Amino acid sequence: MHIQTHEKIKTRPMKQLLFAAAISLFFSSIAGGQTNVSGTLTVNTTWTSAGNPYYVVGNVGVPQGITLTIQPGVIINFNTPYQIIVKEGMLVANGDSANPIAFNGNESGSAMILFQKTNLNSSAISYINLTGPKNGIQLSTNANDNNSGTLTVNNLTDINSRIITNGLSSSAMLVFNNSTITNTTVHGAYPASEKIQINNSIINNCNVWSDAYNQGIILVNDSCINSTFTITICYANINLKDSRIYNSTFNGTGADFTAATYIRNSELHNSVVNMPAATVGIYSSIFKYDVSYSNNLCILAGYGTIDSTVFSGKGSLIAIERGPAYEEYYHKFTIAHSSFENFATDIKINTGTNGIGMDSINIHCCNFLDRPLNYIINNNSSEDIWARDNWWGTTSTTAIDSLIYDYWDDIVFGPVHYLPILYTLCDITAGLPLINMSSNEITVFPNPFSFEAVVQFDRPTANATLMIYNCFGQTVKQINSLNDRSVIIYREDLPSGMYFLRLIQDGHLIAVKKLIILEN
Numbered sequence: 001m002h003i004q005t006h007e008k009i010k011t012r013p014m015k016q017l018l019f020a021a022a023i024s025l026f027f028s029s030i031a032g033g034q035t036n037v038s039g040t041l042t043v044n045t046t047w048t049s050a051g052n053p054y055y056v057v058g059n060v061g062v063p064q065g066i067t068l069t070i071q072p073g074v075i076i077n078f079n080t081p082y083q084i085i086v087k088e089g090m091l092v093a094n095g096d097s098a099n100p101i102a103f104n105g106n107e108s109g110s111a112m113i114l115f116q117k118t119n120l121n122s123s124a125i126s127y128i129n130l131t132g133p134k135n136g137i138q139l140s141t142n143a144n145d146n147n148s149g150t151l152t153v154n155n156l157t158d159i160n161s162r163i164i165t166n167g168l169s170s171s172a173m174l175v176f177n178n179s180t181i182t183n184t185t186v187h188g189a190y191p192a193s194e195k196i197q198i199n200n201s202i203i204n205n206c207n208v209w210s211d212a213y214n215q216g217i218i219l220v221n222d223s224c225i226n227s228t229f230t231i232t233i234c235y236a237n238i239n240l241k242d243s244r245i246y247n248s249t250f251n252g253t254g255a256d257f258t259a260a261t262y263i264r265n266s267e268l269h270n271s272v273v274n275m276p277a278a279t280v281g282i283y284s285s286i287f288k289y290d291v292s293y294s295n296n297l298c299i300l301a302g303y304g305t306i307d308s309t310v311f312s313g314k315g316s317l318i319a320i321e322r323g324p325a326y327e328e329y330y331h332k333f334t335i336a337h338s339s340f341e342n343f344a345t346d347i348k349i350n351t352g353t354n355g356i357g358m359d360s361i362n363i364h365c366c367n368f369l370d371r372p373l374n375y376i377i378n379n380n381s382s383e384d385i386w387a388r389d390n391w392w393g394t395t396s397t398t399a400i401d402s403l404i405y406d407y408w409d410d411i412v413f414g415p416v417h418y419l420p421i422l423y424t425l426c427d428i429t430a431g432l433p434l435i436n437m438s439s440n441e442i443t444v445f446p447n448p449f450s451f452e453a454v455v456q457f458d459r460p461t462a463n464a465t466l467m468i469y470n471c472f473g474q475t476v477k478q479i480n481s482l483n484d485r486s487v488i489i490y491r492e493d494l495p496s497g498m499y500f501l502r503l504i505q506d507g508h509l510i511a512v513k514k515l516i517i518l519e520n
Contacts, residue, residue, distance in 0.1 A: 041066045049073035062089030072099035081109045087116040095127035105134020121149035129157045136161035143168030165194035188214030210236040221507045231259045252278035257303045265509045273299040280304040288312045305334045313343035323350025337428045339367040348378040363387040365426045379406040384414045391422040442513035450518045456486045464505040
């Protein structure tokens with residue numbers, strides 16, 4: 001079944017050919033219709049569904065200049081520790097929606113598919129099913145077998161497996177599109193392993209883990225459910241964009257300020273960010289919690305910025321905590337252009353926090369929309385807190401003093417400096433970073449309005465969505481399938497107040513606008 005070309009024979013001595021025939025000739029059909037495969041390929045080879053099922057009984061090597069093609073509907077079983085090792089060669093494994101390629105890892109251990117010293121751009125993988133407990137896909141094992149280029153995997157279904165990058169300071173990258181990943185660990189291994197990006201996918205009950213010095217794990221337009229996102233120390237990082245997160249946890253309890261988690265333009269429901277010594281960057285997002293949420297944390301962070309974000313609680317939580325203390329706790333912490341509603345305490349600064357003077361802890365241009373059960377700001381540190389230009393729900397300094405716990409309640413703590421105050425609600429979109437088409441603008445006329453208004457865009461839309469949020473981060477109106485440069489919005493039963501428009505196209509936020517509705 002395995003045929004070498006005449007040219008290939010001329011390039012090898014007879015001794016090599018006999019040796020290769022002894023250990024590398026790797027198709028052997030046996031009773032029962034299965035095909036056992038092993039050894040290093042010497043010619044381009046194709047596995048077809050006619051040979052099903054394939055059993056990997058020894059390492060299958062794909063060397064330089066050789067392509068292994070796996071056709072739709074092929075079934076490959078790994079009952080041993082062996083692997084398909086693409087080492088300088090190429091793998092083309094393109095199933096289709098009706099006939100995916102099945103990789104069945106029936107015992108735990110090394111990855112089913114390992115890439116080493118390979119230009120990943122030359123391989124193509126789509127519509128494959130990886131089923132563990134055996135590891136699924138791995139890039140490299142150490143610095144000596146780094147790959148180059150990007151391995152793009154489309155329409156992956158991964159269950160109970162492991163996806164690993166394990167090179168060292170490599171320019172290579174692993175990308176998954178339109179995939180479903182379940183009960184799987186996605187691991188950027190220590191140290192300095194390759195970047196991983198997951199786009200337009202469902203991640204369910206997984207551990208997404210960026211280890212020390214890993215170049216990062218990026219999630220774009222994903223839905224993540226019951227999952228854990230972990231960073232360790234030393235520049236580990238996870239970046240979340242345009243995604244929806246449900247009942248999940250972001251952990252970084254052993255991290256330092258160089259390790260970071262960034263969340264942009266995303267919605268998180270009943271999910272916790274627990275990173276007391278790490279850096280967080282949370283921008284233009286919504287955090288919602290309801291009575292089913294049983295954790296006692298929402299956001300616990302060491303350093304960083306929270307900007308243009310809406311927090312809606314369940315009445316018994318602390319929205320944001322900083323601390324406790326760590327030795328490098330001199331970096332600034334900023335909360336800005338955000339709103340808080342229905343928490344026991346909105347912001348707590350924990351004992352041991354150390355700053356570097358004025359503005360080391362800065363809370364500004366925020367809307368505190370109700371009176372919490374306890375405090376708006378609880379300063380349990382010795383550090384001064386600068387909380388200027390906020391809307392407190394009142395203009396009475398006596399009332400504001402009652403909403404703050406600080407030096408004036410217990411002299412061992414630092415004071416909260418809250419003057420000047422805002423006399424109207426803050427525009428919490430002021431710091432909003434737009435993506436992709438940042439030059440887009442929305443014009444509303446009239447604004448404010450009482451009954452109806454015309455919303456105009458500075459360029460035509462294509463199947464876009466206009467969403468209207470209230471100050472609590474709740475969606476109160478949504479207009480779909482916009483394909484023009486304007487649309488009329490009607491007040492209907494919306495109460496008077498401030499609202500925010502968001503124009504979304506192709507899954508990306510491309511423009512925002514503040515909207516005010518007046519009394520009739």
